[in-house]
Amino acid sequence: MREKATTLYLGPQHPGITGNMMVRLKVEGDTIVKATTEVGYLHRAFEKLAEKRNWLQTFTLMCRFCVPEPDPMEESYSRAVEAIEGRIVPERAKYIRVMMLELARIGSLLLWHAGQAGSTGLYTVGQWTVGDRNYILDLFEELTGARIYHMYIWPGGVRRDFPEGFADKVLKTMDYLEGRLKDYDNLMFENSIFQKRTQGVGYVSPKQIIERGVVGPVLRGAGIRSDIRIDDPYEVYDKLDFKIPTETSSDIWGRALVRREELRQSIRIIRQVIEKMPEGAIYNKVPNPQKWTIPPGDALARTESSRGEIGFYVVSDGSNKPRRVHLRGAAYVHAMTLLEDVLVGQNISDVSTIMNSLGTCAPEIER
């Protein structure tokens, strides 16, 4: 006999939800038969505000699209502006940008460990990884003056050079984190609860991958070796040696293994950056921000964040303000049409685990 369908509202204040959004679930028993993403709790009109502010004032808004990983937003916006204007960025600044992006990736992946493990009931993992993330935030604070929103990668370069002894601190932090990875493995990846809750759950099919515009670890977890850092290289990624991990299971477990390896690769990249970074200028100074105009044109800058490809489409009409700034984050598709598809047939208890696995981030949907 068919069970009676019930509507269940998950979020926007549910602890298992990944940000201020809601998923409306139609369930029969414990099984989801329909899922609808509901957004609108977080709209801050950043893109509208950008049209009223000059190019530099807009830069200070861009990082706020994403709390866990704001640096790719700054970098992507800055690179789009530089592409329209033709502004050259000093080589040292490019290396520093890559270091910042990879530190941000590590910080974001450490938070992901907490969310992903926490959604399966393994709370100790989060206490360890969020604690370790603080060492990354310490580095950010020393270099930029801020722990979360750095406003550091601005058009023309970066805002400050390394303080004395900073490179050593970065390397020591990397050594410490590398030593901790075996502990994360022990607590999370080798834990049978985590394995049973993630293997074969949240499967994304090859058809969905193309049709839904899947990117990042979700794409690589399905066996496709695709990463903007390699495919459409930016900054100095083409001068660095690193691997793009892939898995073939296309489930939560596969995506978790991809992220586990990406953390290792980011440590590897940061060590190379410190070793290869040249001396020199860090900033190609822009004119007085109130008078700084950008020639008419448009550009899309793509950056590989820990959740996948993000892109800023920036349009200039020749004035001192952007005509349009338009973000496309990974979650714009992952948390909408893809999530709604993937949740069908899954158990209610797996919703949070799947959402974490897809890199759901509500601020990327409603900017």
Next chain:
Amino acid sequence: MDKGKRFDTIRARIKENFVLSQDKIYADKNRLDISVSKQRTPAILFFCKEQLGFIHLMHVGIVDWIEDGTLELVFMLWSPTEKLRVYIRTRLNRENPVMENMDMIWPQLNTYEREFKEMYGIDFKGLIAAEEFLLEDWDGPPPMLRDFDTEAYAQEVFHTRPGREDAQDVREAIIKRSQEEIPDFAKKYSRQ
């Protein structure tokens, strides 16, 4: 084959099948820009995806060119095998922006269309799931259009919290309470 020649080949393939309003190759930016009418846009998107390997829809940009009375849509495509970009541009009449629904080509377009319908007032004919996206019970004009004055709307709709009617500058209020002078460096930011 160098990028310029590969773009030439792609442009020739498209021109064999479609009439283009305008096209330009930006080899240094790794992209081919094509402008087409809104009627041809769905077909050319489908052709690029199915025949030319531009399977990844990177982004769909929208710009309000209020001076020209048009809304411009920019479909940004990526070929993972060729590592090239193609931008398909089309313009809609701003006063009556209507276009065919295209989410059968890429289902992810559904989210873009829902957003553009609410924020720019574009009517995508045949769009399913056209329920509210971001705005709740909204009956005003599309708020992302350039002639929508967000500040005026906020002042008209929202009320000042009791106790904040005088809209004091926080710094000034603190100074008044503590009976201290505003430091010189802070005066220039003061509302007075």
